[in-house]
Amino acid sequence: xxxxxxxxxxxxxxxxxxxxxxxxxxxxxxxxxxxxxxxxxxxxxxxxxxxxxxxxxxxxxxxxxxxxxxxxxxxxxxxxxxxxxxxxxxxxxxxxxxxxxxxxxxxxxxxxxxxxxxxxxxxxxx
Numbered sequence: 001x002x003x004x005x006x007x008x009x010x011x012x013x014x015x016x017x018x019x020x021x022x023x024x025x026x027x028x029x030x031x032x033x034x035x036x037x038x039x040x041x042x043x044x045x046x047x048x049x050x051x052x053x054x055x056x057x058x059x060x061x062x063x064x065x066x067x068x069x070x071x072x073x074x075x076x077x078x079x080x081x082x083x084x085x086x087x088x089x090x091x092x093x094x095x096x097x098x099x100x101x102x103x104x105x106x107x108x109x110x111x112x113x114x115x116x117x118x119x120x121x122x123x124x125x126x
Contacts (some may be wrong), residue, residue, distance in 0.1 A: 002026040002042045004096050015078040016086050016124070022079040022096030023119055030074035032098040032115075035108050036081045038122075040092035042096030048094070049081065052066045062091070074086030084103055 008020040020036070049060045049070040052108035057068055069082040073114035079096050 001008040003066045004098060004115060004117035005012070006094060006117045006120040009122045010093060011123045012086055013126050014087055014124055018086065018115075018122060020083070020094055020096075020105070020120060020122075022081075023100065024079070026073075027098075029072065029077045029098065031041055031102075032100055033103045033106055034072065034079050034096065034098045035106065035113060036070060036079075036096055037108070037110055038090075038092040038094045039119075045094075045095070045110055046084065047110065050103075050106035050108045052104055053102050053104045057110060059106055059108055061108065062079065067124045070076070083122075086122075088124045091122060091124050093121050095119045 003025045005023045021044055036048040038043050038048050039045040051058045051070045051072055055072055067085045071080045096117045098115045101115045
C-alpha cells in the first residue's frame, strides 16, 4: 500500500527553523515526482516546492524562495523540507505529494499529484 507520512511540524517562533520529513512506504520514492504543499486556516491549498526525480531541478513558491529548501534522500525513501526564517504567514498544514509521472521541470500544481500524506501542522507564533 502506497503511503506518505509527514513529520517534523510544531510550534516555532518567528525567525525560527523546522525540518519537515515525508517518509514513503509501499513504493520507491526515487522514481516519483514529489512536492510540498500547505494549507493555511481559511485558505486554499497552495504549492510550496517541488523536486525532480533526478533531484537536479527544484522549484519554489515566491513566498518561500531563499528561506525553504527541498531535498530528497532516495536511500531513506524520504523527502524533506528545510524551513528557515519562518514567518507567521507560513502557518498551516504541510502536505507532501507524489506522482509516478515524471515532470521535467517539476511542477507545484496540486492537480498533478495523485498520492498525498495526511499532513503535519506548522504554527509560527510568538
